[in-house]
Amino acid sequence: MAVFTPVELSDITAWISQNFKIGEATKIRGIHGGIENSNFFLDTVKDGKKQEYVLTIFERLSAEQLPYYLELMRHLANKGVPVPKPIENNQGEILFSLKGKPAAIVSKLPGLSRMQPEAKHCAMVGEMLAKMHLAGKDFPKSQENLRSLSWWQETIPLVLPHLNSAQKDLLTHELATQEAFFTSSNYDMLPQGASHCDLFRDNVLFDSQGSTDTSKDQLGGFFDFYFAGTDKWLFDLAVTVNDWCLAENKQDLDPVRFDALMQAYQSVRPLSKEEQASWPLMVRAAALRFWVSRLWDFYLPRDAQMLTPHDPTHFESILLSRRSL
Template sequence: MAVFTPIELSDISQWISQDFDIGQAIEIHGIHGGIENSNFFLDTLKDGKKQEYVLTIFERLSAEQLPYYLELMRHLALQGIPVPMPIENHRGEILFTLKGKPAAIVTKLPGLSRMQPEAKHCALVGEMLAKMHLAGKDFSKTQENLRSLGWWQKTIPLVIPHLSTAQKDLITHELAAQEQFFSSSAYDALPQGASHCDLFRDNVLFDPKGTADSSQDQLGGFFDFYFAGTDKWLFDLAVTVNDWCLAENKQDLDPERYEALMKAYQSVRALTKEEQASWPLMLRAAALRFWVSRLWDFYLPRDAQMLTPHDPTHFERILLSRRSL
């Protein structure tokens, strides 16, 4: 998350009071981190009680694309999955225009991120990810993952001029392998549905329930669904594993975290034989996706307040590690 479009309290006070039933806006401040949208914590006061929300102004996604993400969150929340619930205005709308750009308000989840997760945290994430996949089976809307193979094919030529010879060889060879994989019958056979596609540690909250002991954490919820899409569930799982289950060297898989997440996921939804066979290539696909996007954001950045570009070599190392499996 970042701030590309600054917002002051005076910009929204009247809008919030007139269009919504969430009280009076009393505070708004930008959220640091991330690279896609302008995000703000929004506090309101209703009936003497403070309420907390997140306001997002969408910088890249169009108003035509956004209903998928917002309706998916509402669908999952209504099925008991802990995700932000989009807030309706008095006309029943959940997508608005603010400063000439699409915008939405969602509920703020409880808790904090655990950037150094223990095996227990990985298990909680794996179990809820499987529940989320199953809860999304009857979601009626579909939309492709906008950062999948087609995007890699368009973006890699833009970043290649910035790479070393070894990096060029790695990225082109991996893209060719993934093109072959994506066009295979094995890939077609993989189950799919609504997927988060970006379930990193900073997109999950844990509720400590008033104790400093992280072993008592309960899952607060998943958020930031704005990379979601209709994709292979195995890809969603691979993205999650590549971030949550890293060893201390930050590239290999840690056996304890990995086993905890995979066991918990499969306690809810067992992987098919086709998924098991495709797992090594899908781990590589997930690593390639984020190496490409971080190269793009690093070498072709946009101006933004509080923008924090990520180190692209992190996922280069992860890809090399997954290719060695």
């Protein structure tokens, strides 16, 4: 949620009032963090009441790719999954143009992220992730995960020149392992569907109803679906586990958090025997995906306001840890 395309209140006041039924825009401010799109908190006033939204200008995704993400969010919201719901303009559209780029406005979820999650937070996330997977079973659109194997194969040659020999060996060996896994019969049998593919701690909110007591936390919702795709549900679960269930050393899995998340997920959707057998390779795949992505962002960055690339060595360490499972 960096800002590549600056937007001032004066840029959107007339646009909002002429095209939407969400009231008068009163404040806009860029959201710090993330690295893909330009995101802003947008405040409006309608009938004397303050309303809050999130405005996103898409920097990499095309107008042809975006309907999948926006319509998936609308589908899940209509199924009762707590996710941002796209706001329609006066013509009933949820994708529009702002400053010559694709843009969308979605509802703002309540709550705050918990960057030091307890087991109960992990359990809430696991349960809702399983419910989200099942709620998306009848979503009619399909779009591949754009950061899956083919992207790794394209991107790894670009980052290899920046790495030392040990990192090059690790990256090329893991890619070969995952290429074999992705073409295996066991992989083909894994259930799949609409997946978030980026459900990190900063993409989940917990609402304590104004209290500072985290024991009162309830799940506020999942957001930032712009890495979503049709993928193996086990991959989505592995991505989530690799961030939510870290031990204090920030690379190994903490058994208490891990058990809480996995038990809650499987209370809704038990894993098949093929999924259980594929788990060790899938958590490695999830670690590889984000190591490659962070290497790319770190060594081949784009200019942006408020952009701070993530440290790629974090997921290098996680991958090394998962290879020992």
